[in-house]
Amino acid sequence: MIRRLSSGGPDPGTISHRRSFRHSTMMLWLTSSMALLAIMMLVALILLLFWLAAGGSSGGGQGVAAGDHLASIFLRLQNGPAPYNSEGIFAAIVGTVAVTLLMTIIVSPLGVIVAIYLHVYARETWYTELIRIGIHNLAGVPSIIYGVFGLGFFVYVVGGQIDQWFFSDALPKATFGTPGLLWASVTLVLLTLPTVIVATEEGLARLPSSLRDGSLALGATRFEMTFGVLIPAAMSSLVTGIVLAIARAAGEVAPLMLVGVVKYAPSLPLSGQMPFVELEQKFMHLGFLVYDLTLHAPTGDGRMTLIAAIALVLVLVVMSLTTFAAVLRGRFRMQYAQEALF
C-alpha cells in the first residue's frame, strides 16, 4: 500500500527536472526558430533584390544563369541612372564608404574617451547621472533631427566661422560653410556616439573590480590602469559598440540629405595628396540614390530594376563593413576569451 502510494505519487524532484528540461527545450526551439527567421528574412531580402535587379519583374530573368544575372546587374550599374549615365554608381559607393569610415575614425576615440571618463574618472554624482541620462536619450532622437542640428550648427555656425578665419579670400563663396563630407561625418558621429559610449561603458563595468585593484596596487596611475589593463580587457565590447555604430550609420540617409549628400557630384571626395579626402566636398550616397530614383526619376524602362540593384549594392556594402568589424571583434574575443572566467 505504502509502496503503491509512493510510486504512484509524483516525485517532486523528477517534476522540477522535467519542467526545467521542457523549459529549456522550449527556449531552444523558440530562440533557434527566431534566429532562423531572421536569417531567412535577410536571405529573402537579398534574393528579392537580386531577382528584381536582374530584371526579374519584366520576365527576363527566367531560365537565365546566375552569371548572366550578375552581368546584367553590373551593366545596369555601370550605365547608371540618368542624368549621370556615364558615371554609374561608383561615386555613390565611394561616398558611402568614405562617410562611414570618416565617422568611425572620429566616433571611436571620442566615444571611448567619454566612456572612460564616466567609468574611471568621474565620481558618481547627480551630474554624471545627468550625463548618462542625456546620452541614453540621445540614442532615441529621430535621425532627421540630427540632420537639422548638423545643418544649423556644424554647417552654418562652425563652418561659417572656419570660412571667416581661414578661407576669407574665397568669400562670399563658402568653403566649409556649406554641406560637405566632413559635416555629414560629424553629424553621423553625433548619431552614433551614444551607441559607442554605452557599449564601451558597459564593457568596462563588466570587468571585475579586482583588475582595477590589481593594477593600482602595482603602482599604476589611473591612466596606466585604463590603457594597460582595462581597455585591452574590454576590447571586444568596445569593438562591438563600433560595429553597431557602423551598422547604424551606413544605412542612414535622412540626416545626410541636409548636410552634404547630393544627387550628382562631379568628382569623388578623394584626392591624391594627404589627407586623401576632400573634406569640404559634397558627395553621393547609395541610400540617397535609392530615395532619389524612387521619387524623382522618370518612370520607365528598368527603373525598378535599377533601384533594386542599387539597394542590393547598399546592403552588401553595409554587410561587408559590419562583417569586417565583426571579424576584428572575433580576433579580440579570441585573444581575451578568458575574460569570461572572472
Next chain:
Amino acid sequence: MSESGDIKREAFIEASRVSHGHNRHAPEIDVKAVSLSYPANSHALQDVSLTIPGGCVTAVIGPSGCGKSTLLRCFNRMNDTIDGCQYSGSILLDGLDVLSVKTDVTQLRRRVGMVFQRPNPFPKSVYDNVAYGPRLGGIRGRRQLDEIVENALRAAALWDEVKDRLDAMAVTLSLGQQQRLVIARAIAVEPEVLLLDEPASSLDPISTLRIEELIYELKTEYTIIIVTHNMQQAGRVSDFTAFMNAGKLVEFNTTDRIFTNPVERATEDYITGRVG
C-alpha cells in the same frame, strides 16, 4: 598596564630573534592612532595603534567585518579608491607618512605590494603579467625584463611549472598557480612590504600549503602582513598576530602568546571558537 608593557617588550625581543637579523629592505611599520570611516560604516577603524616588526610575518585575525582588510588596505592606500572614505592618524614606513596627502601613492604602492583574496591575473600572458609592474617602472629592455620575470617566478615557486608556457594566457593556469603568479607579479616590483589579503581563501588545501610555504620563504626579504580567516593558518605562518574586533585592535602579540596565553578575554573566546 605594566603587564602589557612587559609583553610588548617581550614581543620585540622575540621579533629580533625570529627575523634572522633585520633585513634593511624589510622595514617596520608604525601605526599610530589610525581611524577610518566609510559612508556605510563610520567606525570601520577606531584608534588602531601597533608596531609591525620588519622581516616578520604578522597575521591580522578577527571576525568578518572587523576591519582587518580595511587596515591592510591602509598600508598601500587602496582605501583611496572608495568614494567618501576618510581617515586620520599616521602610518610610518621608514619615516614616510603613508597616510599623508603629500605622499605619492603610486610610489608608495611600488614599495608596498598587495595580493588579493581571489587571484586576479590580468587577461594577458604569464610573462606580461609579471612584467607589468617593472614596465610601469620604466624598464623596457627585453633581457632585463626576462631576468626580472624569471627571478620573480622563481621566488614565487612557479618558474618550473610555467617556464615552457610564458606566452600562455595567465587565466589558463590553475587557481593556485594564478595566486602564485599574482605573488610573483607583486614581487617583480621589488617591494619592501607585502600585504596578503586572505591569499589562500579561494584555494584548495594543497595550493594553500604551497602558498604558506612560499610566505615562509619570503619573510626573510619582506615585511609580510597577512589577513586571514583561518586561525590554523595564522598559527602556522605568522610570527606575530593582531586580533581585531569591531574596528578596534584588541590584542597584538607574538603568535605563540596569542594562541597559548592571550591577555584579553575576547581574544581567547575568538580563538577557542566561542565567538565569531
